[in-house]
Amino acid sequence: MTDHVYNLLKKHHSVRKFKSEPVPDDHIERMVEAGQSASTSSYLQTYSIVGVRDPKIKEDLQEVSGQPYVVDNGYLLVFVLDYYRHSIINEDTEENMETSFESAEGLLVGSIDVALVAQNIAATAEDMGYGIVYLGSLRNDVARVKEVLNLPDYTFPLFGMALGVPADDEAGSPKPRLPLDHVFHLDQYNTDKEQQRKAIESYDQTVSDYYNQRTNGQRTEKWSTQISNFMSSKQRLDMLNHLNNAGFIKR
Ligand SMILES: Cc1cc2nc3c(=O)[nH]c(=O)nc-3n(C[C@H](O)[C@H](O)[C@H](O)COP(=O)(O)O)c2cc1C
Structure with missing residues (x-):
């Protein structure tokens, strides 16, 4: 037994200030490969990852998110729940697969897969010396993100991840978790x-x-105050509509 993975994971903190140097493509490929080794429910592999380098696309996404590090980073990843390829298999088969990917269970299964891939990528990136921050803020305007990234039916942008070399004055530290x-x-x-x-x-x-x-x-502030302030403000209540429009949770 070694302490390597344990120590790496315990060191995690979100990084929101990066140097401007881009993350090389071969590093991104290594991270994504490691991400893909995550377990996947019934071998479904219900995810796509959009890697964003184009500054214009980053700017468009930054407008949705409102967070500066959507533009100021070494690389931006968007994690997409993806049943598009399954819908293509469905078109070419006699079987009816829709009941599966249009169900609440399909949404749960698919979203769990996306999170597992993303966290493998996060850990690999941190092991390579990069910092990361997840970006749920991309769900501020799901329709716009779908338009900017050209996402088809049966896909849904769940969250992004900004990554890069932490800035010299980046001073984050691990936040205490629940006992x-x-x-x-x-x-x-x-x-x-x-x-x-x-x-x-x-x-x-x-x-x-x-x-x-x-x-x-x-x-x-106390944790419970932070949580009650956050959870009592109405957060993105348009999500069911967006999910239905994309073809999800129909049954
Ligand atoms: C799915 C997900 C979405 C998140 N979205 C954002 C976000 O939009 N902006 C941000 O600054 N941090 C975001 N975070 C980071 C959390 O705020 C952070 O993980 C949490 O406060 C714990 O801090 P730590 O990561 O430094 O331990 C997100 C985290 C997760 C898992």
């Missing part, structure tokens, strides 16, 4: 609310201390 015994349940889920509340309270303190220390007292 292990709060997320890991032995044999059966522990529904005890009092225990859950105590664990949240203690984690709130950990997160508040983390922000306090990192920002010299500028930020001290």
